[in-house]
Every structure is written in structure tokens, then in C-alpha cells.
Amino acid sequence: AQSVAQPEDQVNVAEGNPLTVKCTYSVSGNPYLFWYVQYPNRGLQFLLKYITGDNLVKGSYGFEAEFNKSQTSFHLKKPSALVSDSALYFCAVRDPWYSSASKIIFGSGTRLSIRP
Amino acid sequence: NAGVTQTPKFQVLKTGQSMTLQCAQDMNHEYMSWYRQDPGMGLRLIHYSVGAGITDQGEVPNGYNVSRSTTEDFPLRLLSAAPSQTSVYFCASTQTGTDSPLHFGNGTRLTVT
Numbered sequence: 243a244q245s246v247a248q249p250e251d252q253v254n255v256a257e258g259n260p261l262t263v264k265c266t267y268s269v270s271g272n273p274y275l276f277w278y279v280q281y282p283n284r285g286l287q288f289l290l291k292y293i294t295g296d297n298l299v300k301g302s303y304g305f306e307a308e309f310n311k312s313q314t315s316f317h318l319k320k321p322s323a324l325v326s327d328s329a330l331y332f333c334a335v336r337d338p339w340y341s342s343a344s345k346i347i348f349g350s351g352t353r354l355s356i357r358p
Numbered sequence: 359n360a361g362v363t364q365t366p367k368f369q370v371l372k373t374g375q376s377m378t379l380q381c382a383q384d385m386n387h388e389y390m391s392w393y394r395q396d397p398g399m400g401l402r403l404i405h406y407s408v409g410a411g412i413t414d415q416g417e418v419p420n421g422y423n424v425s426r427s428t429t430e431d432f433p434l435r436l437l438s439a440a441p442s443q444t445s446v447y448f449c450a451s452t453q454t455g456t457d458s459p460l461h462f463g464n465g466t467r468l469t470v471t
Contacts, residue, residue, distance in 0.1 A: 248400070274457050278459075278460075285448070285462045285463065285464045285465060286448065286450075286460075286462045287462075288460070291457060291459060293457040332400060332401060334401075334460075338457075345391070345414070346391065346450075347417070348393070348400050348401035348402070348403070349400055350400035
């Protein structure tokens with residue numbers, strides 16, 4: 243069965259510093275991995291995805307994520323944090339090899355707080 | 359372009375009452391799903407569907423029923439509401455078997471007293 247873990251409930255970073263939000267996954271085959279963001283009182287927005295190819299993928303708002311197959315991780319990163327990045331971030335996994343219509347599972351979320 | 363539309367936005371129920379949360383999408387997506395969001399628990403999958411007439415259970419299906427009679431609609435039914443079902447519910451859709459991301463509705467905030 244597929245699963246995804248976000249080990250940190252909250253990450254605190256000073257504005258201008260680099261940030262990392264961690265995600266690890268478990269699937270039976272090669273995963274489809276996603277990051278979503280939820281701003282206060284808003285719905286969820288897609289940030290970026292890894293399907294295949296280059297292990298470093300770039301997404302919206304200057305975010306990027308690094309896929310590491312040996313560590314089964316897909317950490318979200320940004321070189322220089324902004325106060326406006328403060329939000330709730332979710333990692334999600336889909337195992338396309340489990341079935342042709344595999345479900346999409348989310349992690350527990352990490353609250354990112356950027357202080358001025 | 360409406361995307362994924364959820365109704366109602368807010369609902370208060372008494373324990374034991376029943377209700378249906380509505381979800382509709384106009385993108386011809388085969389895959390539709392329902393999640394609940396609770397503090398510290400993230401998004402948990404309740405039920406999902408890969409096409410009309412096909413549904414399956416997710417991580418937390420107990421207390422909820424679904425059906426998929428059309429490609430566009432995927433209602434979530436609470437047959438006998440319990441306080442533990444107080445949550446924010448999100449409907450989401452995407453193409454089946456592809457790498458496309460989920461499109462989310464704006465959510466329904468449900469309170470069961």
C-alpha cells in the first residue's frame with residue numbers, strides 16, 4: 243500500500259533564508275509525487291510534480307523539489323523564503339504501477355512560518 | 359470555467375441527521391475523490407471513483423457512502439452524522455492514469471453537534 247509521511251508539523255524560517263519541507267513516501271513501484279499549498283482560508287493549489295527524469299523539479303512561486311529514490315524522499319525547497327510563503331504544505335503520492343487507476347494519498351501537512 | 363464546484367460551503371447538522379455533500383466538475387475528469395481535512399491529520403481520502411459506476415474506499419470510508427452515476431457528479435452521503443465527522447471536506451478530480459495534478463473544490467465546512 244502506498245503512504246506518505248511529512249515528519250515535521252511546523253517549519254520556522256527567517257525571511258531570506260533557504261527553506262526545506264520534508265516528505266518521504268512508500269510505494270510498490272515508481273511514484274508520481276506532488277506538492278500542494280494551502281493558504282489561510284483558501285483551497286489547495288498545485289505547486290509541482292515529479293514523474294520521471296531530472297531529480298530536481300521546479301514549480302510555482304520559486305519552489306523546487308528534489309527526488310531521491312534511494313532515500314524515498316521528495317523534499318520541497320526554496321533558496322530564499324518570503325513572508326508570503328507562510329502556508330500549509332502537503333506532499334502527495336500516486337502509485338501508477340499499482341493499478342491503472344491508483345488513488346492519491348496525502349501526507350499530514352507541514353505548516354511553514356516565515357518570520358520577517 | 360467552473361472547475362470543481364462543491365455545495366454547500368457551510369453546514370451544521372445534529373447527531374443522527376443525514377445529508378449529501380455535492381460535487382460537480384466540468385473538465386470531463388474520470389477520477390474524482392473526497393478528502394477530509396482535520397488539524398494535525400492532513401488530508402485523508404474517504405472514497406474515490408475512476409469513472410461512472412465505479413467507486414472504491416479510501417483511508418477513512420466508514421460512515422460515508424458515495425455513488426457515481428455520471429462523469430460530472432460525485433456526491434458524498436452521511437447517513438447518520440456523528441460529531442467525529444466534524445471536518446472540512448474537499449472534492450478533487452483529475453484524469454485517471456496520468457500525471458495530471460488534482461483540481462480541488464473550495465471545500466465544505468461541516469459541524470456536527
